[in-house]
Every structure is written in C-alpha cells, then in structure tokens.
Amino acid sequence: MEFKHQPTVTLAEVAEAAGVGESTVSRVLRNHGSFSGKTRERVMAAVERLGYVPNRIAGTLASTTSRLVAFVIPSLSNIVFADVLGGAGAVLEENRYQAVFSVTDYDPAKEEALAAAMLAWRPAAVMLAGYEHTEGTAKMLRASGCRVVELLDLDGDALDIAVGFSNRAAGRESAAFLLGRGYRRIGYVGHDLNRDTRAGKRFSSFCETLDANGTPLVAHEILAGPSSVENGRLGLERLLAWATDLDAVYFSNDDMALGGYFHCLAQGISIPSQLAIFGYNGLDIGRAIPQPLSTIRTPRVATGEIAAQLIVSKAPPQAVDLGFELIEGATA
Amino acid sequence: MEFKHQPTVTLAEVAEAAGVGESTVSRVLRNHGSFSGKTRERVMAAVERLGYVPNRIAGTLASTTSRLVAFVIPSLSNIVFADVLGGAGAVLEENRYQAVFSVTDYDPAKEEALAAAMLAWRPAAVMLAGYEHTEGTAKMLRASGCRVVELLDLDGDALDIAVGFSNRAAGRESAAFLLGRGYRRIGYVGHDLNRDTRAGKRFSSFCETLDANGTPLVAHEILAGPSSVENGRLGLERLLAWATDLDAVYFSNDDMALGGYFHCLAQGISIPSQLAIFGYNGLDIGRAIPQPLSTIRTPRVATGEIAAQLIVSKAPPQAVDLGFELIEGATA
DNA sequence: GCCGATTTTGGCAGCGCTGCCAATCTTTCT
DNA sequence: AGAAAGATTGGCAGCGCTGCCAAAATCGGC
Numbered sequence: 180m181e182f183k184h185q186p187t188v189t190l191a192e193v194a195e196a197a198g199v200g201e202s203t204v205s206r207v208l209r210n211h212g213s214f215s216g217k218t219r220e221r222v223m224a225a226v227e228r229l230g231y232v233p234n235r236i237a238g239t240l241a242s243t244t245s246r247l248v249a250f251v252i253p254s255l256s257n258i259v260f261a262d263v264l265g266g267a268g269a270v271l272e273e274n275r276y277q278a279v280f281s282v283t284d285y286d287p288a289k290e291e292a293l294a295a296a297m298l299a300w301r302p303a304a305v306m307l308a309g310y311e312h313t314e315g316t317a318k319m320l321r322a323s324g325c326r327v328v329e330l331l332d333l334d335g336d337a338l339d340i341a342v343g344f345s346n347r348a349a350g351r352e353s354a355a356f357l358l359g360r361g362y363r364r365i366g367y368v369g370h371d372l373n374r375d376t377r378a379g380k381r382f383s384s385f386c387e388t389l390d391a392n393g394t395p396l397v398a399h400e401i402l403a404g405p406s407s408v409e410n411g412r413l414g415l416e417r418l419l420a421w422a423t424d425l426d427a428v429y430f431s432n433d434d435m436a437l438g439g440y441f442h443c444l445a446q447g448i449s450i451p452s453q454l455a456i457f458g459y460n461g462l463d464i465g466r467a468i469p470q471p472l473s474t475i476r477t478p479r480v481a482t483g484e485i486a487a488q489l490i491v492s493k494a495p496p497q498a499v500d501l502g503f504e505l506i507e508g509a510t511a
Numbered sequence: 512m513e514f515k516h517q518p519t520v521t522l523a524e525v526a527e528a529a530g531v532g533e534s535t536v537s538r539v540l541r542n543h544g545s546f547s548g549k550t551r552e553r554v555m556a557a558v559e560r561l562g563y564v565p566n567r568i569a570g571t572l573a574s575t576t577s578r579l580v581a582f583v584i585p586s587l588s589n590i591v592f593a594d595v596l597g598g599a600g601a602v603l604e605e606n607r608y609q610a611v612f613s614v615t616d617y618d619p620a621k622e623e624a625l626a627a628a629m630l631a632w633r634p635a636a637v638m639l640a641g642y643e644h645t646e647g648t649a650k651m652l653r654a655s656g657c658r659v660v661e662l663l664d665l666d667g668d669a670l671d672i673a674v675g676f677s678n679r680a681a682g683r684e685s686a687a688f689l690l691g692r693g694y695r696r697i698g699y700v701g702h703d704l705n706r707d708t709r710a711g712k713r714f715s716s717f718c719e720t721l722d723a724n725g726t727p728l729v730a731h732e733i734l735a736g737p738s739s740v741e742n743g744r745l746g747l748e749r750l751l752a753w754a755t756d757l758d759a760v761y762f763s764n765d766d767m768a769l770g771g772y773f774h775c776l777a778q779g780i781s782i783p784s785q786l787a788i789f790g791y792n793g794l795d796i797g798r799a800i801p802q803p804l805s806t807i808r809t810p811r812v813a814t815g816e817i818a819a820q821l822i823v824s825k826a827p828p829q830a831v832d833l834g835f836e837l838i839e840g841a842t843a
Numbered sequence: 844g845c846c847g848a849t850t851t852t853g854g855c856a857g858c859g860c861t862g863c864c865a866a867t868c869t870t871t872c873t
Numbered sequence: 874a875g876a877a878a879g880a881t882t883g884g885c886a887g888c889g890c891t892g893c894c895a896a897a898a899t900c901g902g903c
Contacts (some may be wrong), residue, residue: 191860202885205860214880214882218882232630234858237572238570241570258593301519301568302565408795408796440893441801444801523889533849566889566890573857573858574892
C-alpha cells in the first residue's frame with residue numbers, strides 16, 4: 180500500500196470559508212483572470228487560516244498541461260550529470276517547473292523502462308543524455324508528443340532538441356593539441372566505452388586524428404568499471420607496465436586523468452617532461468592541483484540551463500552547440 | 512502557457528478496443544484484483560496496439576495515494592547530496608516510486624518555498640538535509656501529514672524520521688584522533704558555516720574537544736563561499752600566512768582538505784611531518800592521492816538507501832544512526 | 844441439472860482542480 | 874437616467890483513473 184494522505188484542505192473548502200466561488204479562489208491563487216482587491220484579500224486570508232496547499236496533481240490533470248520535466252540520466256555520481264541537473268534545476272525552479280529524475284546506470288534497457296515510467300507522469304519534457312537510445316525508447320518518445328531534449332552530444336540526429344557540443348570535435352582537438360605540442364608516442368586510458376558512448380566518440384575521433392597524422396595511438400588500456408580517480412591511476416600503471424616509451428596519455432576524462440597524475444606523482448614520473456597528461460571535462464579540481472590539468476572544459480551547467488530555457492520558452496526543435504574550451508594546463 | 516499534450520490514448524479507449532470494461536483494464540495493468548488469463552491477453556494486446564501509456568497523474572489523483580518522494584537538498588554540486596540522492600533513487604526506482612527534487616542553495620527561506628512547492632505534489636515523503644529549518648517549514652511539514660525524513664544529521668530532534676550520523680561525534684572523534692597522534696597546535700580551515708550547519712556542528716564539537724584537552728584551537732580561517740578544492744587551498748595559504756607554527760589542520764571537508772594537500776605539495780611542505788591534514792567525508796579521491804587522506808568516511812549512499820527503504824516500508828518514526836568510520840590515512 | 848460459492852466483470856461516482864460560459868455588478872458615456 | 878461596455882463572479886462539466894458494489898459468469902458437488 181502506498182502512503183495515504185490525511186484529509187487535507189481543498190479548494191472548495193477555501194472557497195466556502197472565503198464566501199466566494201471555487202473558480203474565484205483558483206483565479207486568485209494563480210493570479211490569472213480578473214478579481215477585485217478585496218476578494219483577493221478574503222481568499223488569501225482563508226488560505227492562510229486553513230493552511231491550504233494547492234493540489235498540483237489535480238491541477239495538472241484538470242488543465243492537461245504539465246510543469247514537470249523528467250530527467251533520465253546515466254549516473255548521479257558522475258559530476259557531469261549532477262552539474263547538468265543543477266543548471267537545469269535552477270532555471271526550472273525559477274519558472275515554477277518541477278524536475279523529476281531517474282538514473283539508468285548507463286543501461287539502455289533500463290533507460291527505456293525509466294523513460295516509459297517518466298512518460299506516465301505526462302511531463303512537459305524528457306531530458307536524456309546523448310543520442311544512443313533503444314529503438315523502443317525513441318519510438319515511445321516520438322509518440323509521446325512531449326518535448327525531448329538530448330544532452331551533451333551533438334554527433335547524431337536529434338529527436339527534437341539537442342544541447343551540448345561535439346564529442347568528436349573534442350577528441351579531435353585533444354589529439355591536435357597533443358600533436359601540436361610535439362608528442363608522438365601517445366597512449367590512452369579509459370573506462371567502459373560501450374556504456375559511455377560519448378567517451379567512445381571522443382576516443383575514436385582522437386585516434387582518427389592521430390592516424391591522419393601518421394602517428395597512430397601506441398597503446399591503450401580500457402578498464403571495465405566506471406570512470407574514477409582510482410581507475411585512472413590503475414589504468415596508467417597498467418599501461419606503463421608494457422608501453423614503456425610513451426610521451427603522452429589521453430584519458431577518457433578528468434577523473435581518470437587525475438588518477439594518472441597522482442600515479443606519476445607517487446612514482447616520481449615528471450610531468451610533462453617524462454609524460455604528458457590530458458583529460459576531459461575541465462573539473463575545478465583539475466585547476467587546484469600543483470600543475471593545472473590540461474584538458475577540455477565542457478559547459479555542463481550551461482547545458483542544463485540552456486536546455487531548461489528552451490523547454491520553458493517552448494522553443495522549436497533545434498540543436499544548440501555550446502562548444503567547449505581547450506585548457507592549456509601544465510600537464511601537457 | 513505550459514506545454515499541452517497532443518491527444519493521448521486513454522484507459523477508456525483501451526477498454527473499448529479490448530472489448531472489456533475500464534476497471535478490468537485498470538486491474539490487469541496494475542496486476543491487482545482478479546481477472547482471467549484471456550482477458551489479460553486481450554487487454555495487453557490492445558495496450559500494445561494502441562501504444563497506451565497510463566496516466567499517473569490521473570491515477571494518483573483518483574487513488575489519493577502517492578508514489579512520489581520529494582527531495583529538498585542544499586546543493587547538487589556537493590557530491591554528498593548527489594550520493595544520497597543516488598542511493599535513495601535506486602531504492603525508490605526498484606519500488607516504483609518516483610524521485611522529485613529541488614535545490615535550496617543552503618538558503619532556509621528558499622527551503623521553505625521549495626518545501627511548499629513540493630507538498631503541492633502530495634508526495635509520500637519529503638526528504639531534507641538536517642534539522643535546521645525555518646519555523647514555517649517545520650509547521651508546514653508537520654501539518655502536511657506526509658512522511659518527513661531528515662538526512663545526514665542526528666544532533667537534534669527529528670520531525671519524523673532521521674537517517675544519518677552525529678556530526679558532533681564526528682568533530683569530536685576527529686579532534687581526539689589528532690590529539691592522540693600528538694598534535695597540539697591545531698588550526699581549522701572551513702567554508703561558510705552559517706549555511707552548512709552540519710559543518711558548523713563538527714567544528715564546534717571539534718573545538719570543545721580541544722578545549723577539554725587544554726590545547727585550544729590555535730587559528731582558523733573561514734572562507735565565505737561554498738566548499739571547494741580551490742577554497743581549501745586558498746584557506747590554508749591564508750591560515751599559514753599568520754599562524755606559522757601549526758602542526759595540524761582540520762578541514763571542513765575533504766574537498767577543502769584536498770586543496771590544503773595540494774597547497775602543501777606545491778609549497779614543498781611535507782605531510783604529515785611538517786603539517787598534518789585531516790578532512791571529512793571519505794571521498795574516493797582522497798584514497799587515490801599519493802598519501803591517502805586521513806578523514807572520516809560517511810555513509811552517504813547508505814543514508815539515501817536506508818531513508819528510501821524506511822519510506823517504502825512505511826516504517827514508524829525513528830532515528831537511524833548509520834555511524835561513520837575514521838580513516839587513518841597518511842596525512843595525519 | 845440445480846444450487847450455493849467463488850471468480851470475473853462492468854458501471855459509475857468521485858479524486859481536486861481548471862476552463863468555459865453565462866450571470867451579475869460597476870463604470871462610463873450620452 | 875438609461876444603455877453599452879467592462880470588470881467580476883459562480884456554476885458545472887470534465888481531466889483520466891481508481892474504488893466500491895452489484896451483476897454476471899464459472900465452478901463444484903450431489
């Protein structure tokens with residue numbers, strides 16, 4: 180059994196107490212339509228006296244319009260999604276929208292199930308990470324008629340709105356930067372790419388760029404789990420165990436790169452002279468370590484904000500490229 | 512204007528298509544009550560054919576029971592709350608509950624407004640951080656009749672359910688640990704304590720413990736902004752500028768402590784011989800740095816999980832102490 | 844093949860609010 | 874003062890679903 184509410188004050192009771200009609204109370208409370216100043220006062224007094232809290236469930240049903248925005252994100256422990264959620268949440272709050280979320284754990288099947296559960300709330304919009312959805316998910320979203328926002332990726336075809344940046348471009352520019360600095364024997368340390376397809380896109384375009392330069396990737400180490408500092412450390416340790424003459428390593432993101440950085444610190448490998456390190460995301464912590472991390476800063480909070488704004492303002496379908504910024508730190 | 516849905520399939524249409532009554536469809540879909548196997552098949556076929564997605568708004572209204580759980584948290588960029596949210600979200604998902612959230616930015620007035628907005632959704636429970644709420648918030652929550660869970664703090668009186676651990680005990684044990692290691696000239700670097708009252712509790716009981724030992728806190732530096740690695744670095748730099756003979760520094764949390772650690776690394780201050788560092792939270796990254804951070808590990812994910820379980824299982828009012836673990840790293 | 848017990852069903856009144864429309868009250872203008 | 878134009882109101886039918894209850898179908902045993 181679900182939780183059953185104790186009897187609460189209803190709009191009808193407020194109307195009764197204020198000696199006005201229900202619709203009048205509704206108008207006053209939503210500040211919509213016209214009513215006199217004294218009516219307003221009487222209604223507000225009754226609301227105050229009875230401690231009335233409007234029932235949004237009923238309101239949403241009656242108006243068949245929704246101010247819910249559903250987020251279906253891969254993970255919350257990954258700061259990236261927390262940032263996006265935070266950025267979007269702030270904008271939605273200002274506009275009296277409500278954010279609902281669920282976490283897929285990078286599992287497409289789970290994404291489909293959760294998206295379906297979300298649609299049952301008849302949200303104004305559903306926000307998801309990236310373009311890689313099951314066919315069922317895509318079909319369901321299209322049929323739902325609600326707005327769909329795909330976040331943090333622009334390499335693909337959007338269902339409706341897309342906000343983010345190109346991961347392929349990020350991979351490409353990372354490679355170009357390292358090549359420009361003269362590094363030639365480059366390795367890669369990453370986490371599970373089947374699940375994090377955006378990291379996969381970065382990696383493949385990174386490799387293509389190296390190939391085009393005639394200096395293909397020398398070695399890579401891919402760990403099964405999610406990205407983490409510890410996995411980054413471990414990954415670099417393993418990579419260096421057999422690829423002994425690397426001059427630079429590209430990491431799937433800053434968490435991993437920090438792990439690599441710490442490994443070097445602990446092993447006395449000097450950065451960047453012996454080994455250069457390059458990350459992805461531009462986390463704040465990367466700027467606070469003794470040698471600021473060379474990385475690409477992504478507009479995570481802005482992605483959430485813009486996405487929310489587009490929904491709130493009922494913008495037409497579009498893809499918004501927020502770009503990213505390459506940060507020349509001290510590690511590469 | 513809010514988003515208006517395109518006409519969707521309703522339960523009545525499914526009933527019509529399947530040639531059964533509405534209540535029968537409802538029973539089959541919720542797997543509740545009795546119905547024959549062939550009826551089930553016919554209903555499911557119609558559902559499939561029409562692409563029916565139940566409307567939870569209507570269902571919730573009709574049943575006056577809710578499977579929404581509202582989170583009112585101070586911040587999402589602080590990993591602590593993201594962890595709690597993640598832990599709770601997983602459990603709620605399994606039980607077909609839905610998480611809704613909003614972010615107060617550590618502002619009690621905003622918390623009150625957001626709590627009110629949340630109650631309008633008639634959630635089964637509201638989860639908040641700690642005990643420090645405005646009187647209005649407390650009154651509203653009590654009157655709502657919905658379950659209330661206060662998280663991450665046990666030093667105070669719970670409105671209904673509390674899940675977490677004692678921040679005062681954490682502060683005390685941190686002090687005792689440092690004293691036990693022989694440190695006597697101890698300083699503190701923290702972030703805005705008026706807003707983060709849990710950090711405030713740790714700090715005050717930390718100081719009390721030092722006082723009781725006859726070796727009061729030597730110096731402290733409190734930064735205005737939120738906790739961050741950069742603020743930790745800056746805070747320690749400032750502290751050491753005038754408190755030159757400290758032998759240990761207690762930080763308001765691991766983010767700050769990491770900043771301090773990096774400052775020492777960059778300045779060639781050897782840890783812990785010249786200066787010991789102690790944090791709070793037990794973030795993973797603290798274990799991946801060359802010298803594992805000495806800190807207190809808090810059960811953040813478990814806090815969320817347990818809180819969600821108590822709500823799902825309709826547990827009676829109670830305070831659950833999940834404790835914490837002091838980690839003897841290499842920095843103190 | 845009939846009767847009571849049990850399982851399946853359908854009908855329909857709400858859940859609490861909003862949207863629409865008609866009714867009432869004020870103003871304003873001639 | 875009388876009429877037209879506006880400004881305020883209240884009534885009430887839903888929004889789509891669930892809960893309750895009675896009706897219909899099925900079952901079992903003699």
